[in-house]
Amino acid sequence: MAFRFRRTVKIFPGVRLNLGKRGVSGSAGVRGANVTLGRNGLYGNAGIPGTGLSYREKLLKNKTPSRRSVRKHTAQPPGNSLPPIAAQIASLQLNTITGDIAILDANGTDLGDEAMEVAKTHARETLEAALQEHVDNHNRMMERIGNIHLDTPAPNQFPQLLPEPFDLPSPTRPVPRKLNWLAWICPARRRAVVSSNERRQSDYQKQQLQWQSERENHQRKETQRATLYLRAQQGSISAMEQVLDDHLIDIDWPRETSLSFELSKDGKTLMLDVDLPEIEDFPNTELRVYQRGIGVSVKELSDTALRKLYMAHVHGMGFRLIGEGFACAPSVETVVLSGFTQITNAATGRVEDQYLYSVKVRRDAWGAIHFGNLEAVDPVEALTAFDLRRDMTKTGIFRAIEPWSSEFASSPA
Structure with a gap:
């Protein structure tokens, strides 16, 4: 890791996007939804891992026959209208890369088309609602990734104790x-x-x-x-x-992030290093539910759109953290923030830490930003107003730089 300072913390995703502390998690490797089967019925839970957003609805219900159906089908005992396979349903996965929907048992085995037909037949409306909510959450997450700087506090806005x-x-x-x-x-x-x-x-x-x-x-x-x-x-x-x-x-980050920081002995300089995501691991799809039938269509972002989103996110992360540094530490006059990521060296095949940008910001200059109108601020451009080290093309291709350093910087404890 490229952390150069002695204090390291992890920012976890989804803290302030719901009433819970850590949000909803999903199946490993799949951003999806799940359903749970219990004595009270089958419930669907749709959510985006890392956002804390979720949707819960009762899906399969033991249908109580109407009086007319009881008279017409007296041989069928009430409460047994669900096929046996319904009892095996343990989870539902929606792959936001391919749009595939799978209904699984408790061991993670795909129950196939029969289980899907059971869900469609006995819980069509709620299944559609769960998928729609999941799609909405995913698309909101994509928007949130590009607008992470919008919650940046003003430099005199000391954080409220939660x-x-x-x-x-x-x-x-x-x-x-x-x-x-x-x-x-x-x-x-x-x-x-x-x-x-x-x-x-x-x-x-x-x-x-x-x-x-x-x-x-x-x-x-x-x-x-x-x-x-x-x-x-x-x-x-x-x-x-x-x-x-x-x-x-407690920052509402879209994904888990590690960062390191250190205050100078006089409390006037704050150094921050943040581990940025790799663009290869960045989400790159937009979702839409089918107008007819049960399903989700997936639109993959173009390379240009993905790089623009990546640029907005990694600069927005830095912008937000600079603001948090000034707000949390009233004595700080200068914040030095550097963002790094892991890149495979084409010459050696080894994964190496490389800094993508490093910026030095003084409090008086930072105060010139209009924090009541952050919707109009582009973090990519905003950081150029300060002492910025960055080698980036207009299309968002980064080359490694040497970050700002400080005489008080030390190795992690």
Whole structure:
């Protein structure tokens, strides 16, 4: 890895795009949807891995025959209208590269056309809705990739502390077992019931004490976080570093990203290195559901469109991180951000870290940006207003550069 500094964090995808903390994951290697079969029926869950966006709908339902159908088909018992293969359905995959839809069992085996026909017959509308939602999520993700800079804070916009909720439910108080007539006439039975009640009450008290301890520990940590943010806002260097750690992991990134940073001893310079995605691994499709029938059409972006999207994304990442650096660290006067990626050396066949761009930005110059109108800002052009090292063609082909360095830069711990 090309990280040159001692503090490294990972930014996870999809944090602020839904109510959950980490979003919805999918099957390995496939950006898709899934369905789950349980006692309450078959549910479809459509989502884009890394976005936190999802759609859930009950798919297959045991149809209750109408009165007319009961009179006409009295030999068919109610509640058994689903074919046996429906019980095998465990997941549904939609490949956003090919548009293929597959219904799988719990072992990941394709159940084939029969299972698809069951879904179409018994859950056509909800299956269509799930696919439409999945397509919409994918296309929104593609748009989000190109507009990642839109949430960049102004340099004087210190991050708001987002409290972590305490989600552990309190223990349930046990209901004492009552003494029945047998317990009253049998002392051994009575002692067993009383002993059982005492043991359950004792266990409950221990669980309650543990729960209270964990809640108090959580509240103490939240108080420490609030104090940390206050100290950082007042200019404490160590607090600003910790706020950067705490805040950066909550950025709504389209994909998992690693970055490294370090503050100078005087708190005036912030160095950032960010691991950029490789264009070969970049999503390059737009989706559309069929107007008739069940299916998804896939349109692959042209090379030019893909490179434009890639340029917008990797520069938007840098733009956003520069803004976060100034906002989280009020004492910082200069941010130096460098973006690198892994490229295969054609001469050796080895994968090497290569820097694509490196930019040095002063706070006063950064403040000239109109942060209330970021829709009009092109990050590719915006970074040229600062001390930028970049060797890139108009079509988005990068050549490696030497990044800006600093006398305080150190190796990762």
